[in-house]
Amino acid sequence: MARVSQEHLDARRRQILAGAARCFARNGFHGTSMQDVLKEVGLSAGAVYRYFAGKEELIAAIADEAFNGIRRAFEEAAELSPPPTPDVLLGRVLRRVFDGQVYGMERRVCAALIVQVWAETLRDDRLARTLDEGYTGMRAAWAKLVEAYRAAGLMSSEVPADDVARTLIAAAQGFIAQEALFGGAEPGALENGLRGLMSMNPQKAS
Template identity: 70%
Template sequence: MARVSQEHLDARRRQILDGAARCFARNGFHASSMQDVLTEVGLSAGAVYRYFRGKDELIEAIATEAFTTIRAAFEEAARTTPPPTPDVLLGAVIGLFLDTRIAGADRQAFARLVIQVWTETLRNEVLAKTLSEGYNGMRVAWARLVTAYRDAGILTADVPADHVARTLVATAQGFIAQQALFGDVSVEVLEDGLRGLMSMSVDPTR
């Protein structure tokens, strides 16, 4: 029997994850059955269950991949001299994330899928751990960026790096929540808003 190449296995896994993401984004996680996923993916139950045992494993894999992708982008930015400012970086990373992981659904639908992942952590301990690890990883990545900003002389050192990191993560989360709820928030709005806030200055004598 001919061996199946790793490239083929990776492509099949990608096909399953993309199909599941489309299905969950369109219909909702709880309203989607595994049969719905199978129909969306166009594969047999055996082919899908070879990779994932059910919806929980699928949503965990989608969440893990999302954090891995975003964290890698931020870590790469930290190695750039000078590093891109938060408005440019957040806009680019979130825009890229929504466009590449949208998998056939519109941005609002995909943002709603992200919200569903967050709410699933209230009942799924494994997913809660995945989300916690991803969040902590994001904080570490942003803290490194804060250090890079300071080394480049574009950020003062009077605020703890983790406080800045948490605030920037919250900004990204808030943008996704607005996109999910209202669907009328472009990445350019996020960039402009951050740029405006960054332009503020405080008179130290006041």
Template identity: 70%
Template sequence: MARVSPEHLEARRRQILDGAARCFARNGFHATSMQDVFAEAGLSAGAVYRYFKGKDELISAIAREAFDGIRGAFHEAAGMAVPPAPDVLLARVLRTFLEEEVPGGDRQAFARLIVQVWTETLRNDRLAAILNEGFQGMRQAWSQVVEAYRRSGILPVDVPADHVARTMMATAQGFIAQQALFGDVRVEMLEDGLRALMSMRLPETG
């Protein structure tokens, strides 16, 4: 029997996850059956179950991949001498994950998938643990970016790094929620809006 290469195994896993993501984004977790996933991925039940035992494992894998990818982008930025400004960095990451790597190319559907992951954590302890792990990792990654801003002298030190990190994460989450609910937002809007807020100068008083 010919040995299956790691590249083939990873390509098959990717095929399953992309098919599942399209199904979940289109119909929701609970309305999607494993038969739907088989059909979308173009694979037999045996081929899919070789990698994933069921929907919960698929959902968990999709969530973990998203967190790992986003966290990696921020860790990379934190290692730069001068990271990109928050508007540029946040837009770059969101553009990658909401435009360039969206299964099926439907940004609103993919944003809805992310929101579904958030709400599913209210009933799924395993997914809640993954979400919490991802959230803590994101806080750490953004805090490292903030510290890099401080080292370069472009950000004051009078506000805790974690406070800035949580604010930027909330900005990204709000953008994703708008995309999921209304579908009429573009990453350029967030980038422009953040840039405008960052350039505000309050009038002197007294």
């Protein structure tokens, strides 16, 4: 029997995740059964359970993949000299989330799925741990980026790096929530808003 290539295994895993994400986005986590996922991806139960033991593992994998992608964007930015400013970087990350049409879904549907994952962590300890690990990793990546800003002379050292990291993550999370709830949350608007805030000069107000 011919051996299955790693590329085939990776493609099949992504096919399953994409189908599950579409089901979750349409009907929510609790309104989606594994039978729904099987029907969506057009595979047998054995083929799917080879990769995922159940719905909880699918949800955790989707959450983990989303966090890894965003964290990589931050880490790549920290390696640039000088690194892109927060307005440019957050716009870039949100375009990766939205315009990349994760799992082939429209922007608002993708945002809604992310918000569902956040909400699910309140009742699922395993998913909460996945989310916590992702959040901790993002904070570390942003803190590293703050150090790169300081090394390039773009930011003072008065404010703790983690405080800056948490604030910028909150800005991205809030924009994703806006898109999920109301639609029309263009990454360019976030860029412009942050650029405006960054241009404030407290000395002129005194």
